[in-house]
Amino acid sequence: MPSSSEATPPPGSAATSARRVYMDPQGPILIEGPVEIVLEDGTVARSDRFVAALCTCRRSRVYPWCDTSHRRRARPPSPRDDRRSR
Secondary structure, three states, X not given: OOOOOOOOOOOOOHHHOOOOEEOOOOOOEXXXXXXXXXXXXXXXXXXXXXXXXXXXXXXOOOOOEOOOHHHOXXXXXXXXXXXXXX
């Protein structure tokens, strides 16, 4: 964590302001935008919207952005769900 004795980052750099992230176990991750997402292959996806929805189920046709495809099919139970049912 940065301390108050560290130098202030230059204006416009990613470190000047934090982004708020909202986690929903039944849906996408919501990030206050604009955002740039670096994908596994190194390409960058950018959203200039005020809130971007990131897909966590990988069912989206516009991955990494959520298109609500997760609503059409039930999500497979996670290992945590299996332990609770015992």
